């Protein structure tokens with residue numbers, strides 16, 4: 732399933748995403764304010780931290796940085812993780 736078809740994601744059909752810079756993402760870098768970037772999209776994983784089956788420390792490690800490599804390194808193309816992360820999407824990363 733593509734994440735755009737996830738019935739449990741209220742933003743699945745949204746197209747007008749705000750655009751954030753890496754500097755803005757980097758300001759949300761504490762254990763209870765966790766913004767991250769994966770593949771050019773911005774996510775707020777604060778509420779996911781304590782629900783992650785792989786433990787909170789992995790999510791805390793994503794705070795304020797581009798964590799694409801770490802995310803894919805563990806989850807690869809795993810559908811569950813790739814769909815789930817999009818429930819926490821808040822925007823797109825500014826290009827360049």
Ligand code: HEM
Nearest residue numbers: 779783784785789790793798801802805809811812815816
């Ligand atoms: C740096 C980023 C991440 C790392 C290193 C990581 C690592 C892990 C590890 C080690 C497990 C346990 C696997 C097992 O017990 O077999 C796990 C499970 C899981 N993680 Fe992550 N995780 C990361 C980010 C995320 C994110 C952002 C999501 C979704 C929002 C996610 C969703 C899941 C799910 C659904 C599971 C349980 C099912 C599965 O193993 O696929 N993870 N993760």
